Amino acid sequence: MSKYLINKFLFTVDRDPDLVARYKADPAGTVAWWEAEKANELLNCTTAERSTYQAFADDEREALVAQDHVRLFEMGAHPFLTLTLFIAMFEHDHEPLGYVKAYAAKMEHLTLPYPDIAT
Template identity: 75%
Template sequence: MSKYLLDKFLYTVDRDPDLVERYRTDPAGCVADWEREYANKLLNCHSGERSTWLTFSDDERAALAGHDHVRLFEMGAHPFLTLTLFIAMFERDHGPLEYQLAYARAMEHISLPYPDIAT
């Protein structure tokens, strides 16, 4: 499992409106394409350099494809990254702060100490 790769996915998708819409409408396809095209590109590097070893685990792919922000948090994904991306995808379907409150309610069962979100 790679908390870095989970956070990298959430960060890069959130900053590209086309990827946000793709992730909203075709999450499994978006995750697979992103993993193939972006996972091994160096973050914020435009020189074409790549690594070769980063891949999602099956659990990570399933949580990402299922838009399961609770499971992602339990695996160590940063909650601010999931929240901002999921707001971009789903807030439009809800009233003011309705989505954010539902997001928080879904995580009520998690108590201190929280999962380690350091990368």
């Protein structure tokens, strides 16, 4: 399991409005494209340097495709990354603060100690 790769996906998609819209409309296609094209790019690197080995585990890919922020958090994804991305995707489908409240309600069953979110 790569918390780094999940968080990198959430971080990079959240910073591009076109990718946010693409991920909302076609999560499976966006995850597959990102994994094939972007997963091995180095963050904040101005050259064409790439790594060659990073890929999602099946359960990570499934949680990203399902847009399941609870499962992602349980796997170690940083909650601020899921919250900011999913607000960008779903806030317009709810009344003001409605999505934030729904996000929190789905996490109510979690108790301390929370999953380790360090990468």
